[in-house]
Amino acid sequence: MTTPALELRQITKRFADFVAVDRVDLVVPKNSVVALVGESGSGKTTTGLLALRLLGATAGQVLLNGEDITSLSQKQLKPYRRQMQVVFQDSYASLDPMMTLGEIIAEPLGIHGMGGRGERQDQARNWLEKVGLDGSYANRYPHELSGGQRQRVSVARALILGAQVLVADEPTSALDVSVKAQIVNLLQSLQTNMGLSMLFISHDLSVVRSLADEVVVMLRGRVVERAPTDRIFANAQHPYTKALLDAVPTINPKARRRRTFLSREEIALRTPRFRPEELDAPPLIDTADPQLVALAGSHFVEAIVAERAIP
Amino acid sequence: MTGFIVRRVLSMLVTFIVVSIVIFLMMHSIPGGPFDGYEMPLPDNIKAKLMATLGLDKPLWEQYLRYMWGVVRLDFGVPYQSPGETVMGLIAHAWLPSLTLGGLGILIGAPLGILLGMAAALRRNSWVDYLASAVATLGLTIPVFIISTGLILVFAVWLHWTPASGWGEPKRWILPIMAYAAVPLATYARYARSTMLDVLNKPFVSVLRAKGLSERKIIFQHVLRNAAIPMVTIFPAMFVGIATGSIFVEAMFRVPGLGAYFVSSIDKRDYPLEMALMLLISAMYSLSYLVADILYAVLNPRIRVGGGGR
Numbered sequence: 001m002t003t004p005a006l007e008l009r010q011i012t013k014r015f016a017d018f019v020a021v022d023r024v025d026l027v028v029p030k031n032s033v034v035a036l037v038g039e040s041g042s043g044k045t046t047t048g049l050l051a052l053r054l055l056g057a058t059a060g061q062v063l064l065n066g067e068d069i070t071s072l073s074q075k076q077l078k079p080y081r082r083q084m085q086v087v088f089q090d091s092y093a094s095l096d097p098m099m100t101l102g103e104i105i106a107e108p109l110g111i112h113g114m115g116g117r118g119e120r121q122d123q124a125r126n127w128l129e130k131v132g133l134d135g136s137y138a139n140r141y142p143h144e145l146s147g148g149q150r151q152r153v154s155v156a157r158a159l160i161l162g163a164q165v166l167v168a169d170e171p172t173s174a175l176d177v178s179v180k181a182q183i184v185n186l187l188q189s190l191q192t193n194m195g196l197s198m199l200f201i202s203h204d205l206s207v208v209r210s211l212a213d214e215v216v217v218m219l220r221g222r223v224v225e226r227a228p229t230d231r232i233f234a235n236a237q238h239p240y241t242k243a244l245l246d247a248v249p250t251i252n253p254k255a256r257r258r259r260t261f262l263s264r265e266e267i268a269l270r271t272p273r274f275r276p277e278e279l280d281a282p283p284l285i286d287t288a289d290p291q292l293v294a295l296a297g298s299h300f301v302e303a304i305v306a307e308r309a310i311p
Numbered sequence: 312m313t314g315f316i317v318r319r320v321l322s323m324l325v326t327f328i329v330v331s332i333v334i335f336l337m338m339h340s341i342p343g344g345p346f347d348g349y350e351m352p353l354p355d356n357i358k359a360k361l362m363a364t365l366g367l368d369k370p371l372w373e374q375y376l377r378y379m380w381g382v383v384r385l386d387f388g389v390p391y392q393s394p395g396e397t398v399m400g401l402i403a404h405a406w407l408p409s410l411t412l413g414g415l416g417i418l419i420g421a422p423l424g425i426l427l428g429m430a431a432a433l434r435r436n437s438w439v440d441y442l443a444s445a446v447a448t449l450g451l452t453i454p455v456f457i458i459s460t461g462l463i464l465v466f467a468v469w470l471h472w473t474p475a476s477g478w479g480e481p482k483r484w485i486l487p488i489m490a491y492a493a494v495p496l497a498t499y500a501r502y503a504r505s506t507m508l509d510v511l512n513k514p515f516v517s518v519l520r521a522k523g524l525s526e527r528k529i530i531f532q533h534v535l536r537n538a539a540i541p542m543v544t545i546f547p548a549m550f551v552g553i554a555t556g557s558i559f560v561e562a563m564f565r566v567p568g569l570g571a572y573f574v575s576s577i578d579k580r581d582y583p584l585e586m587a588l589m590l591l592i593s594a595m596y597s598l599s600y601l602v603a604d605i606l607y608a609v610l611n612p613r614i615r616v617g618g619g620g621r
Binding site: 049052054074075077078081082084086088089090093094095096097098107108111112141143154157161 | 521
């Protein structure tokens with residue numbers, strides 16, 4: 001098995017008494033897109049910040065291309081920063097309003113001492129064109145652009161250093177539907193052409209479906225289900241995943257499904273149960289509490305393993 | 312930009328006219344006149360003669376127009392309480408102490424406040440942060456005459472470090488400058504803290520961290536530049552505080568500045584002086600806001616580039 005581009009092992013983040021991220025394992029293989037989905041407050045954004053080392057983990061490890069970067073100082077981290085970049089949701093607040101787009105896109109090159117001033121500006125223009133904007137935009141300011149255009153600038157800035165790993169935190173959530181599709185297409189084509197590995201954080205399952213290879217579902221800081229995208233949409237096992245899927249709006253009002261809202265108790269009640277022989281691999285620990293178990297087809301779900309399954 | 316300034320100057324003129332009418336009417340609606348306050352009342356015929364000399368026997372609208380005609384020619388008349396000089400001359404010499412002490416107060420208070428607010432923003436929930444909050448709250452809520460009393464009590468009465476009253480040799484300036492500095496210090500401590508935090512919480516700062524830019528460079532190259540705009544734009548308004556603050560500070564420290572005239576000119580129905588002082592304050596207000604708006608436009612690219620906006 002090749003080294004994954006990004007790997008989180010048992011990563012945990014505690015804020016005072018609140019556990020925001022609880023022993024999460026996550027693997028983004030090279031050249032693929034892993035979507036992290038869940039409601040707000042599920043810990044998905046915190047997980048992204050932990051992966052970027054913008055937040056320090058309480059426990060667990062972050063591995064970038066197989067190297068453990070968990071305990072490096074910010075200074076030691078600097079060369080690794082070139083390999084991993086980020087795009088945030090708020091396209092306006094993500095760009096320094098005092099700087100031109102050319103300066104914004106070229107700045108990472110300056111931080112890492114790459115190229116002369118003129119060379120950096122040329123590269124910035126090139127990247128503007130690569131993300132579908134005119135090179136003349138280099139002299140404009142962020143407020144002159146639309147949300148979609150600004151998000152393109154954020155993408156250009158993220159990739160100009162040649163990063164191979166991109167953490168995209170809800171990059172399309174603030175955009176109109178038509179613009180959203182354009183940004184998704186842009187990310188998709190850049191991902192294929194440049195061989196990017198992407199951790200795509202979103203609550204928008206329609207975007208996730210078209211972009212991701214694998215979907216990881218988080219609930220209250222825990223991963224409750226993880227499977228290849230097709231399997232999640234066809235054969236979700238966890239009640240929370242099912243509820244998320246039911247919440248996707250459909251265009252045809254007659255086909256509108258019944259929405260399900262689940263309380264903590266309902267989820268506990270409906271947690272799937274399996275007999276050991278139904279699993280793809282034996283459970284790691286012997287416990288009556290729900291745990292992540294392996295089903296056939298790289299499908300993992302938080303379930304209770306019992307001698308007798310309850311139908 | 313030129314059009315913007317012209318429009319603003321025109322609206323300033325309108326403000327002046329409105330202010331002048333309101334003050335004129337208010338002054339003249341106070342019962343009594345400039346010659347009623349003496350302990351030995353003037354005979355009626357002399358009073359009438361004096362009133363006629365000063366044009367106070369004319370209908371109010373005519374008095375107003377006469378006054379404004381003078382103002383247009385920069386002739387603000389003669390103060391009744393000091394007939395030997397002109398209003399312009401009185402303001403010019405009375406302003407020196409006020410501007411010196413008030414100006415130094417701002418120049419000392421504002422930078423200190425900015426440093427305090429910045430330190431508070433960068434070290435949240437530390438002792439610096441609590442100190443900044445305390446300074447900001449106390450400085451803005453305790454009236455300046457109480458602050459002045461405290462300063463006199465501590466530094467002059469208890470410690471004997473400074474004289475209790477101001478003006479004269481520079482040693483006497485210390486306490487009034489401290490009193491003048493209180494409001495800029497408190498305002499900036501609060502303002503610098505909130506604008507810095509505002510910028511520090513923007514995602515672009517996270518992006519810069521993710522790019523590997525050092526925290527020091529993030530603060531100096533990005534955060535300060537963004538936080539500077541709102542901080543610079545409130546600076547001109549601080550100068551208005553010299554005029555309004557002088558009323559109390561100068562009374563507390565017995566500074567022979569402009570402050571005392573604000574009260575005495577109302578007391579003595581000194582119409583020309585009161586009008587001139589009120590027009591001066593409104594001019595300071597208007598000018599400070601105009602300068603603030605121009606600074607804002609010059610500093611902020613969102614306005615600078617052809618006014619195109621979000």
